[in-house]
Amino acid sequence: NAGVTQTPKFQVLKTGQSMTLQCAQDMNHNSMYWYRQDPGMGLRLIYYSASEGTTDKGEVPNGYNVSRLNKREFSLRLESAAPSQTSVYFCASRGAGSDTEAFFGQGTRLTVV
Amino acid sequence: GENVEQHPSTLSVQEGDSAVIKCTYSDSASNYFPWYKQELGKGPQLIIDIRSNVGEKKDQRIAVTLNKTAKHFSLHITETQPEDSAVYFCAAITGGFKTIFGAGTRLFVKA
Numbered sequence: 001n002a003g004v005t006q007t008p009k010f011q012v013l014k015t016g017q018s019m020t021l022q023c024a025q026d027m028n029h030n031s032m033y034w035y036r037q038d039p040g041m042g043l044r045l046i047y048y049s050a051s052e053g054t055t056d057k058g059e060v061p062n063g064y065n066v067s068r069l070n071k072r073e074f075s076l077r078l079e080s081a082a083p084s085q086t087s088v089y090f091c092a093s094r095g096a097g098s099d100t101e102a103f104f105g106q107g108t109r110l111t112v113v
Numbered sequence: 114g115e116n117v118e119q120h121p122s123t124l125s126v127q128e129g130d131s132a133v134i135k136c137t138y139s140d141s142a143s144n145y146f147p148w149y150k151q152e153l154g155k156g157p158q159l160i161i162d163i164r165s166n167v168g169e170k171k172d173q174r175i176a177v178t179l180n181k182t183a184k185h186f187s188l189h190i191t192e193t194q195p196e197d198s199a200v201y202f203c204a205a206i207t208g209g210f211k212t213i214f215g216a217g218t219r220l221f222v223k224a
Binding site: 004031033035040041042043044045048050056058059090092094098099101102104105106107 | 119122144145147149154155156157158159162164202206208210211212213214215216217
């Protein structure tokens with residue numbers, strides 16, 4: 001009954017360091033998403049993957065890359081972290097159809113110093 | 114690009130009162146409008162949704178209305194309880210994949 005699992009839950013990086021946020025879902029969903037959440041700005045879409053093998057940019061893709069490793073896993077990579085990337089990151093997945101709910105992970109709180 | 118505006122950003126009500134949160138979307142092709150509740154330290158969870166061919170939907174104390182002509186949709190919570198305190202997000206989905214969220218409303222229910 002795991003749903004969407006994100007790792008790590010917390011991370012502190014120095015400016016310029018790189019890291020990968022991992023996300024896995026066990027609901028056999030086709031589409032997966034990465035959002036960042038900042039105070040007063042809601043959830044902003046970074047990248048999404050409509051199906052295995054495809055990825056597309058969202059509203060705020062600069063500074064990030066993604067990989068849809070297989071149907072279950074969708075990772076987000078920061079190549080050279082900047083303080084502006086300090087945020088809470090959420091992964092989500094949705095099943096087939098245009099009117100299905102998104103299931104979210106617990107979030108990763110990232111601080112870049 | 115597409116956007117969703119949500120108001121108010123903060124809402125404080127007395128226990129037992131009603132709370133209303135309003136959203137406006139820009140993309141007339143949007144066809145699915147979910148509402149999410151986010152409690153502290155957790156990811157958002159769906160509480161109710163409405164599809165573009167429906168004007169109103171109710172689930173116990175929660176209801177959502179949609180006005181496609183005006184591109185407005187609203188969340189109504191009646192008989193609020195302290196456990197309703199959370200951040201609420203509206204969203205609009207276009208083309209089946211892209212979900213655009215509002216900025217969120219922090220609801221405080223005072224006992």
